[in-house]
Amino acid sequence: MKPLHSNLGSPATAPGRWGGCEHTSDVSRAVRTGFWPSALQEHAQTCRACSETRAVAEALLQESSRMRAASPAPDASRVWFEARRRARLHLRHRALFWFRALRVLTVIYVPAMLFWALSHRVAPVREVWKPSFRADFGSLLTGPAEIFALSGVLLAALCIFMGSWYLLREARTPLHHT
Amino acid sequence: MERTPGIVSLVFGDAPTSALDESTFRQLYAATAQPLRAYLLHVCRRPDVADDLLQETYCRYLMHRRTDMDDSQTRSYLYRIATNLLHDRVRSRVDLAVPEIPELGAAPDLATRLDVRSTLRRLKPRERELLWLAYVEGMNHEEIAAATGLRPLSIKILLFRARRKAAQLLAPAQKQTRFA
Numbered sequence: 001m002k003p004l005h006s007n008l009g010s011p012a013t014a015p016g017r018w019g020g021c022e023h024t025s026d027v028s029r030a031v032r033t034g035f036w037p038s039a040l041q042e043h044a045q046t047c048r049a050c051s052e053t054r055a056v057a058e059a060l061l062q063e064s065s066r067m068r069a070a071s072p073a074p075d076a077s078r079v080w081f082e083a084r085r086r087a088r089l090h091l092r093h094r095a096l097f098w099f100r101a102l103r104v105l106t107v108i109y110v111p112a113m114l115f116w117a118l119s120h121r122v123a124p125v126r127e128v129w130k131p132s133f134r135a136d137f138g139s140l141l142t143g144p145a146e147i148f149a150l151s152g153v154l155l156a157a158l159c160i161f162m163g164s165w166y167l168l169r170e171a172r173t174p175l176h177h178t
Numbered sequence: 179m180e181r182t183p184g185i186v187s188l189v190f191g192d193a194p195t196s197a198l199d200e201s202t203f204r205q206l207y208a209a210t211a212q213p214l215r216a217y218l219l220h221v222c223r224r225p226d227v228a229d230d231l232l233q234e235t236y237c238r239y240l241m242h243r244r245t246d247m248d249d250s251q252t253r254s255y256l257y258r259i260a261t262n263l264l265h266d267r268v269r270s271r272v273d274l275a276v277p278e279i280p281e282l283g284a285a286p287d288l289a290t291r292l293d294v295r296s297t298l299r300r301l302k303p304r305e306r307e308l309l310w311l312a313y314v315e316g317m318n319h320e321e322i323a324a325a326t327g328l329r330p331l332s333i334k335i336l337l338f339r340a341r342r343k344a345a346q347l348l349a350p351a352q353k354q355t356r357f358a
Contacts, residue, residue: 020334020338025318028312028313028316029316031313032313032314032316049341051345052341052342052344052345053313053341055345055348055349056309056313056341056344056345056348057313057314059294059297059298059344059348060220060298060309060310060313060314061313061314062294063220063294063295063298064213064216064220064310064314067215067216067219067220068212068213068216071225072212073207073211073212073214073215073229073232074211074229074232074233076203076204076207076208076211077200078233079207079211079232079233079236079237080200080203080204080207082233082237083236083237083240083241086237086241087240087241090241
């Protein structure tokens, strides 16, 4: 609390630009705590700003105590449960984002790869089949096709990893935390 | 302080928030929920909306809180979220009808209290917010600015006007009480 000045009793105590008084915060605190120094009480009777502050603060505090008595706040566990539910939902939405991205990639890559496969005629089946990736398919892949296919595989792996990461985090966020 | 989830946030997630255990949350809730609810109820005038906004406030706090906040900052942050939610409600204008608060029992000064309440109801939501934060919560101008998003210099002027208006509105009611 600020020290009360000697000229506290004057109605014109420290008038501010907006007709305020530097002791309004003291008056407000006194109303809240119930501790009224006599000098402040006398000042509040004569100073317009402080008397207004007192009247308004008293009315609001009465309203506050009435409201608090009328109905208590909801139970904390209800709010906690709701927050956990939303956190899980939030993580699920993030996981969904990655799985949706995977779906988009599939929509882009599968037709592209089909088109690529159809445009490159597969060679007739040889009599002696060699189980070699390079021998059977590698010859069909040109440089850009390889990069395209590889980027698709990497992006799909990234989407699966990130989606799974958020799903795991969701699983590790139980609704009832202890 | 509310954030619109952009593509960066959607892809990489929010800033990391530490896990808050239930007992810590209960302590925080016990310390802050009742005054926060009274504030919400005072501004929006409807218990169901106040409870809804209270729950939303804590949910958002738990989702977006920072770990480096002290008690005072946490309080300001909660009031900031609550104030933003209140403004959204006021803007949407869905809750303006039937502003009613249930009365608990019969009191000898019921008429006066109803009069004071109806008087306070005539203030604008922003004025009710400022007066409540200043005189019930005891916040200084900087804290009110943090809670409402206004500038501290504006708070001084707006608070003065709100107080003067409230005092003028309350004067007949208080005179009536004195004569009674």
